[in-house]
Amino acid sequence: MTPAPPKAGARAYGVYRPVLPVTSPRNADRMVYTGDADGRCEIFAWDRSSGVGRQLTDRPHGTLLCAIDEDEAVWWFDEDRDGRGGWRTQDFDAGPDRPALAGVPCGRPAGLALAAGGMAAVGIRSSEGLSVHLGRRGGTGTAVLRTTDPGTLCDLAPDGGLLAVSGPAHSARAVTLLTPDGTTVAVIPGTAERTWALGFAPALAPSSGPRPAPGRTLLLVMRERAGRYHLGTWAPGRGLELLPWCSFDTETTARWYPGPDGTRVLLRQDRHGRSRLFTADLDRCELSPVPTPEGSILDASPAADGDVHFIWTDAVNVPRALSLSGAPLPGQSRWRLPRFGHRQDLWTPGPDGPVHTLVTTPADRPAPHPLVLLVHGGPADHDRDAYDPMVQALVGSGYAVARVNYRGSTGYGPRWRSAYSEGVGHTQVADLVRARADLLDRGIGREGAVGLCGTSWGGYLTLLAMGTRPELWDTGVAVKPLADCVTAFRHSTPALQALDTALFGGTPDQVPDAYAHASPSSYAAAIRSPLLIVAAGRDAKCPPEQIEAYLAVLRAGGVPHELMWLDSGHDGYDGADHLAVIRRSLRFLGRGLPSAPAPAEPPPYPERR
Known part of the structure; x- marks a missing residue:
């Protein structure tokens, strides 16, 4: 849904958050995003196939964070003016909002991870430290981790069997892997080489036979080594393995392509004030550039239909949400701003x-x-x-x-x-x-x-x-x-x-x-x-x-x-x-x-x- 242009005599400003819409894992045409509502950030839902959208939240001081799960329930963080609150959910199409997980304390958001069947992990930061809670949407959350160490929930494995928690990249606990009962499975240190966890691989496709294909647990990792940033993966029993053919001289982040058919990764490199996109095929050990205009890519995300969405800008052009396919994206500003300089x-x-x-x-x-x-x-x-x-x-x-x-x-x-x-x-x-x-x-x-x-x-x-x-x-x-x-x-x-x-x-x-x-x-x-x-x-x-x-x-x-x-x-x-x-x-x-x-x-x- 695109906000209407300003009316005569109305406010002469709008807000824009340069973060891409989140697409439904089930239907790439259905998206949620943070958009402009009377000069505040609020959460909107939009169906590209019908062109119909609606505003989900309307809070006096705005709403910023949102997500959508496989059942197309929209998650958004309901916070007070001090930044403390909790997650709520509501159906994509209509209906009231409700608490996402009961029993989770009020605090500042510290990560959200969604898996199949309504399973979710929530990270909350309070004066007592970080806590991570696991449960099904609409049910009660169970505490998996309580720690006074700094950290953020990174992700939840697709089958719900493993959680990844990120600490400071230079610390002895840069990445901690936990089971749902809170047992520590592995710790990846970053003291010698700074290390970042980037998320679990999507679930494998079901086999054509009567039984489903075996699951996998593969965590994407970036590690700094010898003046470069190396992409790698971690798996239970195997540990961390860096990919020698995929490294960069400046800061780079990565996301898995959704979908169960391969192991492809979208990478965004920030280099000398500008950005570049690449696709890495982990099966073929191939790195390919993704064509984008010169300038900066503020956010980039692969969609469930194989498309790539990204936000592009340069010094004199306002950020625009684009897709490689040319398909429209929501939240575009209709404001016509002068360009100087x-x-x-x-x-x-x-x-x-x-x-x-x-x-x-x-x-x-x-x-x-x-x-x-x-x-x-x-x-x-x-x-x-x-x-x-x-x-x-x-x-x-x-x-x-x-x-x-x-x-x-x-x-x-x-x-x-x-x-x-x-x-x-x-x-x-x-x-x-x-x-x-x-x-x-x-x-x-x-x-x-x-x-x-x-x-x-x-x-x-x-x-x-x-x-x-x-x-x-x-x-x-x-x-x-x-x-x-x-x-x-x-x-x-x-x-x-x-x-x-x-x-x-x-x-x-x-x-x-x-x-x-x-x-x-x-x-x-x-x-x-x-x-x-x-x-x-x-x-x-x-x-x-x-x-x-x-x-x-x-x-x-x-x-x-x-x-x-x-x-x-x-x-x-x-x-x-x-x-x-x-x-x-x-x-x-x-x-x-x-x-x-x-x-x-x-x-x-x-x-x-």
Whole structure:
């Protein structure tokens, strides 16, 4: 179902989540997806064969997560404003919603896996840690696992006989295999070689005889080895086996093709800010490219009918859900958005290799431009050749925008991702400084008109850069940032505490100097330029307590700043909040940076003679 275009006088914005619709395992024409409902994310069902769709959920603050099982029951996560809740189900065509599994505690979602016959496994994360529950839809869930270790439910084998739970990829329990009674069958460590579980293979086809074909349990795995990412499989009794013919130099993920007739896998590689798709045939040991336009693939999924669905975008084109067959997909936006700017790639020499920056400049104004470095989050993430409404808003306002894939970013291989030679945060700030100098030397930006803007980890780097190199930045906007490393650790989730422990080499009690050296609050009093902080009162990833600690340092140092609080979590589902942040940020940056030159006048039409 495609949302109707905006009516006159109605809201002037919509929301779009770049995640593909989930297709029914039984009928590839029946799909569920997260779409726009009056500026909020809500769950929709759509039947491609009839063109009929309907909105399933209607909650004041939006709904994000959904799935569909073999019986075409739709699952969606019913959460409160703090992100806690539980799964509910309802029939694809109609009917009331009901709790999916009784007896499962309220918490944050930590994985959902669906198998035949209505069997399901649910992962829930709470203050007590991770719990995994198994049961049939509409029945009672039985706890299979309770642990205080960080982790996420990865998958449930098609026959329901084995569960895979993912821990941190670098940990001693990167992957744990469990039986339904909670017995540990195997543990795949990641301490020597980072390891990720990607899901169980679909069930084999029934044989033509009177008895069904024997089942198989085959888990798809990605392992980092010798600077590359190797696809592999794990099976009971055999263990982990890597495929020497299927490896990649940058981060790659994979999904099984559905269907019982083969062992084919769809792979998506992120490389140097762009994406590529491949199909791996495990029986034939063949790797084949899947043709897609140049740009970024934000999500890709093989469908039950053999088609491949993917979301494509580049810096000036909004994301579009496409299929190799050309068959239509739901949730497409009818909004006609203006496209601003020219895009180019910039590579700046650095101590661990060149730093890649994606640059978008106004097409209608002369250089040099006022410049904004839009800093990505993560740290295990990267900026892509992908549409970003903030980029378009800035470029349309006359600013050049630089998105720097600093050391620690994904998409450039394991060595780049692990390069922290100048310390946590300071390594990344050094790359921002190098990119800034290069952009000014090339005449893209101009001195005295350079700002920073970032969200989450990008907001952290914005604050750290403004405090450690205050002379370089003329204004800054930090949205939902990590601002005080120690306070954030004390109030954070177990998963983020595990990430910090690995990143810093210990907890704040074990390595206090490392946390102090990397914390923006240690340098906040040195900030000289206008600063806007946007914080969320229900943020579990960058909690409000650490924002308050940072603000106390600003106030004690007499540092001028502006503050905007949102009554939401880290990942808001309401477009009104996102729009408010963009508008406030643009106004603030406009006050802190010199005005952009006026658009160039078009040449006059030649006179007739």
